[in-house]
Amino acid sequence: MRLQLSAEDQAFREEMREFFTTQVPQDIRDTMINHGEITRDQIVRSQQALNAAGLAVPGWPVEWGGKDWTQLQRHIWHEEMQLAGVIPPLAFNASMVGPVIATFGSQEIKERFLPATANLDIWWSQGFSEPDAGSDLASLRTTAVRDGDHYVVNGQKTWTTLGQYGDWIFCLVRTDPDAPKKQMGISFLLIDMKTEGLTVRPIELIDGGHEVNEVFFDNVRVPVENLVGEENKGWTYAKFLLGNERVGIAQVGASQRNLATAKDKAKQMGVFDQYKSRIVDLENQLNALELTALRVAAGSSGDKPHPASSVLKIKGSQLTQAVSDLFVDLEGPAAITSRETRIFLNNRKVSIYGGSNEIQRQIIAGTILGL
Amino acid sequence: MDFTIDSEQKALVKAVRGLITNVYESSEARREATATDPGFTAWEKLAEMGVLSLPFEATPVEVSLAAEELGKVIAPEPFVEAIVLAGGLIDALGTDEQKKQYLDAVAGGEILPILAWMEPGRRWSADASAVTFADGVLNGVKAPVVQAERADLLLVTAALPEGGTGVFLVEGATAVETTITNDGGRAATVTFGDTPAVQLGEGGDQTAAIEIALNRARIAYAHEALGAMETALTTTVGYLKTRKQFGVTLNTFQALNHRAADMYVALELARSTIMWATIVAADEDTTPEQLATAASHSALQVSVAGSHIGLDSIQLHGGIGMTAEYSVGHYASRLIAIQHLIGDADFHRARLAATVGDHDVFDPIG
Numbered sequence: 029m030r031l032q033l034s035a036e037d038q039a040f041r042e043e044m045r046e047f048f049t050t051q052v053p054q055d056i057r058d059t060m061i062n063h064g065e066i067t068r069d070q071i072v073r074s075q076q077a078l079n080a081a082g083l084a085v086p087g088w089p090v091e092w093g094g095k096d097w098t099q100l101q102r103h104i105w106h107e108e109m110q111l112a113g114v115i116p117p118l119a120f121n122a123s124m125v126g127p128v129i130a131t132f133g134s135q136e137i138k139e140r141f142l143p144a145t146a147n148l149d150i151w152w153s154q155g156f157s158e159p160d161a162g163s164d165l166a167s168l169r170t171t172a173v174r175d176g177d178h179y180v181v182n183g184q185k186t187w188t189t190l191g192q193y194g195d196w197i198f199c200l201v202r203t204d205p206d207a208p209k210k211q212m213g214i215s216f217l218l219i220d221m222k223t224e225g226l227t228v229r230p231i232e233l234i235d236g237g238h239e240v241n242e243v244f245f246d247n248v249r250v251p252v253e254n255l256v257g258e259e260n261k262g263w264t265y266a267k268f269l270l271g272n273e274r275v276g277i278a279q280v281g282a283s284q285r286n287l288a289t290a291k292d293k294a295k296q297m298g299v300f301d302q303y304k305s306r307i308v309d310l311e312n313q314l315n316a317l318e319l320t321a322l323r324v325a326a327g328s329s330g331d332k333p334h335p336a337s338s339v340l341k342i343k344g345s346q347l348t349q350a351v352s353d354l355f356v357d358l359e360g361p362a363a364i365t366s367r368e369t370r371i372f373l374n375n376r377k378v379s380i381y382g383g384s385n386e387i388q389r390q391i392i393a394g395t396i397l398g399l
Numbered sequence: 400m401d402f403t404i405d406s407e408q409k410a411l412v413k414a415v416r417g418l419i420t421n422v423y424e425s426s427e428a429r430r431e432a433t434a435t436d437p438g439f440t441a442w443e444k445l446a447e448m449g450v451l452s453l454p455f456e457a458t459p460v461e462v463s464l465a466a467e468e469l470g471k472v473i474a475p476e477p478f479v480e481a482i483v484l485a486g487g488l489i490d491a492l493g494t495d496e497q498k499k500q501y502l503d504a505v506a507g508g509e510i511l512p513i514l515a516w517m518e519p520g521r522r523w524s525a526d527a528s529a530v531t532f533a534d535g536v537l538n539g540v541k542a543p544v545v546q547a548e549r550a551d552l553l554l555v556t557a558a559l560p561e562g563g564t565g566v567f568l569v570e571g572a573t574a575v576e577t578t579i580t581n582d583g584g585r586a587a588t589v590t591f592g593d594t595p596a597v598q599l600g601e602g603g604d605q606t607a608a609i610e611i612a613l614n615r616a617r618i619a620y621a622h623e624a625l626g627a628m629e630t631a632l633t634t635t636v637g638y639l640k641t642r643k644q645f646g647v648t649l650n651t652f653q654a655l656n657h658r659a660a661d662m663y664v665a666l667e668l669a670r671s672t673i674m675w676a677t678i679v680a681a682d683e684d685t686t687p688e689q690l691a692t693a694a695s696h697s698a699l700q701v702s703v704a705g706s707h708i709g710l711d712s713i714q715l716h717g718g719i720g721m722t723a724e725y726s727v728g729h730y731a732s733r734l735i736a737i738q739h740l741i742g743d744a745d746f747h748r749a750r751l752a753a754t755v756g757d758h759d760v761f762d763p764i765g
Binding site for chain 1: 401402636639640650653656657659660661663664667668669671672674675678679681682696699700745748749751752755756759760761763764
């Protein structure tokens with residue numbers, strides 16, 4: 029057992045810290061650190077700054093811009109990025125559709141999409157969830173029926189995050205309604221969001237903001253060459269994609285940075301002593317989370333998710349919410365008009381998306397405890 | 400950063416586990432041992448295996464691995480109290496002559512040393528006030544003192560006439576009143592009345608050295624607690640899979656499975672902090688302040704996770720969990736005892752609060 033990072037990893041950490049704190053536009057980092065509204069332009073500029081330095085898509089195959097990093101290095105990359113207030117690469121591009129295309133797509137589809145995806149020249153949206161298929165994703169009903177050189181897509185997707193900015197959407201669609209199991213007969217299709225028959229409708233959330241959407245497909249014609257991999261194998265690709273979501277799932281760097289900001293704020297307001305015990309508790313829990321993330325990263329072999337990944341999701345989301353709760357309380361009566369309260373409400377989502385915490389408990393009970 | 404142990408350390412774990420699960424093959428065997436004095440039966444075997452010499456010959460990693468195995472069966476042996484804490488203090492403070500006189504005998508299981516440091520009405524202070532030393536004798540009361548009646552050698556912290564706290568050695572009989580502790584152990588109130596005592600080490604204020612020894616012991620206790628938490632969870636999971644109610648096994652009920660999953664989350668988070676604390680203790684560059692911080696972080700995890708896992712283990716078992724014949728209640732009881740030996744959650748929150756404003760982000764590997 030050893031306390032320090034290896035000299036190599038320590039140097040890597042310093043290199044990342046140096047880059048993130050000096051090479052990413054300051055306005056972006058200031059907005060993140062001060063909990064401001066992030067614009068589409070800032071997300072694009074941040075990713076392009078990372079991509080120019082080869083740091084946007086480290087999880088991809090090397091030939092498509094990936095890095096041959098260890099899990100621990102990927103963890104360090106992510107944490108340092110968050111600590112510095114850098115906007116992480118758009119997950120839909122960098123950790124969802126990109127790796128699927130790079131792993132399962134044809135050479136033609138790779139060349140067509142991967143460089144633009146890495147550089148956020150194409151903004152991807154995710155078309156997985158449907159009104160009746162949330163956690164039970166395989167129940168999805170959106171259909172794609174082959175008609176000559178096209179699929180004709182009909183149905184509805186929902187919870188499409190930032191879909192209002194999307195150029196393209198990757199969708200799970202049902203191509204064989206008669207398949208013996210509902211997981212079979214699903215395909216992975218790339219759809220240009222400007223295609224006729226596709227409409228995006230905003231969903232207003234409890235924080236008053238607009239970040240998720242419904243997407244409707246009414247006889248949307250999609251060229252067959254936009255199919256990724258094989259027809260009816262989409263569930264395999266979806267599972268692969270969801271497995272990739274685990275990098276940085278605990279958001280520990282962001283919570284650490286937020287807690288540090290909360291400390292400063294409490295001091296400025298002259299209420300630090302009053303909140304010390306709560307801050308200590310949060311710091312203690314964040315430390316346990318960070319050390320667990322390091323254990324998971326150091327213990328992951330290959331691309332198999334560590335069984336304790338669900339621990340990171342559950343505790344990570346709880347701490348994201350708890351730190352944001354602290355910000356609201358620090359506002360005092362001003363909380364009723366504060367942006368922090370809207371962020372707090374918005375953060376209810378983190379224990380719901382990416383496999384709700386109840387689903388994570390099911391995973392722990394079933395696959396780890398054998399219950 | 401490396402959380403793995405090497406092959407020699409794995410062999411140590413295997414050996415200690417083999418020995419201790421043989422002695423305490425069931426919770427009934429532990430009950431039998433605690434029912435008769437001195438309340439533990441594996442001491443000689445642990446000495447023969449070399450476990451009692453670990454703090455003097457190995458690193459905190461080996462000490463912690465042994466403590467964790469003892470915790471898994473909640474062995475009533477005073478390993479942390481006698482060997483890590485009292486033995487560790489002799490090793491740290493003793494003169495060459497004192498070390499020669501005592502350490503081999505301690506490691507050989509011939510002498511049981513105990514540190515009498517806690518005082519009535521005070522809460523985990525490294526300095527002493529209820530017992531004073533002057534003119535070669537001790538006066539005052541220490542309580543609770545774990546296994547004081549059985550101890551061959553008491554190390555007593557005492558206030559010095561010139562200020563500060565020293566450590567003094569008392570061999571043989573003293574006025575001791577023993578009580579059975581909540582976890583089936585022994586603890587006593589020890590009264591000193593002009594009791595002759597010899598100074599440990601070179602003298603002067605030794606509060607800082609006592610604090611270091613206490614923090615090292617806290618980390619070893621945390622590993623004992625970790626072992627206990629693990630067994631409590633494993634036992635509970637086994638019960639959920641086999642116990643039938645309403646014609647089905649309990650794991651048919653999602654509400655119960657989710658509580659078990661939350662216990663697992665608490666266990667793994669506690670494990671990360673506690674392993675880290677041991678790595679901090681084992682690092683030669685660690686300062687006393689860093690050691691104290693690591694000890695407090697792990698003690699806080701022990702308090703919160705220990706209560707959560709210990710008490711939910713009882714709840715998920717239902718009535719059987721309340722019985723002395725069944726094991727989980729004893730695990731909860733030991734976990735509660737450990738919390739109050741190492742300092743409870745509020746004590747450690749307050750300790751950490753003293754420095755929480757000094758840093759921006761707390762970096763465990765910085």
